[in-house]
């Protein structure tokens with residue numbers, strides 16, 4: 001089985017201007033050492049307007065923090081006012097791009113076809129998608145959370161080859177647990193993350209399934225990360241609110257030093 005290196009990614013959402021971004025990444029870099037980066041990959045996902053400042057800091061100080069964007073256009077260039085392309089994100093040194101976050105699906109009507117087009121756009125420019133899937137409260141209450149998340153995965157991976165799929169990061173984020181303080185139990189997280197991995201094996205093969213990192217997201221904090229990370233199919237976390245506090249985010253990144 002592939003040894004999957006954990007990934008803790010901080011989705012800042014629409015928080016922190018470029019000056020605050022510099023201060024936050026500096027604090028994070030100060031709080032984490034080589035031994036932390038040896039054990040865990042650490043990424044920040046700031047707003048577009050912060051990316052150039054983060055790039056300058058990361059490159060200038062040779063930081064081991066990597067960064068990415070929260071969205072990208074499905075197109076590579078053209079008359080698409082307000083959009084940002086994968087070409088631009090690759091040029092600015094992004095490693096990751098979040099795709100299909102529930103807030104994009106909800107507030108921008110992004111459907112599965114668009115999510116799939118964005119995944120393809122990311123791969124055209126060697127960006128690693130952090131593909132978000134997860135159910136809302138009503139779906140969970142009806143007991144359809146696994147089927148719902150698997151259907152989102154299937155749709156997002158249409159036309160994606162096994163070679164590409166091997167590098168994708170999938171984030172399971174139950175919508176009812178995002179920003180609500182309502183964290184899924186470690187067993188809830190494992191149930192869906194495990195099902196997602198089985199589906200990857202069905203869609204591709206065992207090698208792909210065992211290579212893909214599957215994250216949990218939804219009210220992750222330093223106080224609950226260790227239990228979530230103890231689950232066999234959870235390889236990291238997509239952290240929202242707690243990621244804009246560098247001290248708290250650093251503690252989350254050091255989950256392996258905490259009791260489970």
Ligand SMILES: O=C[C@H](O)COP(=O)(O)O
Nearest residue numbers: 011178179218219240241
């Ligand atoms: O992308 C991150 C998720 O939406 C989780 O956000 P949260 O940690 O604020 O609940």
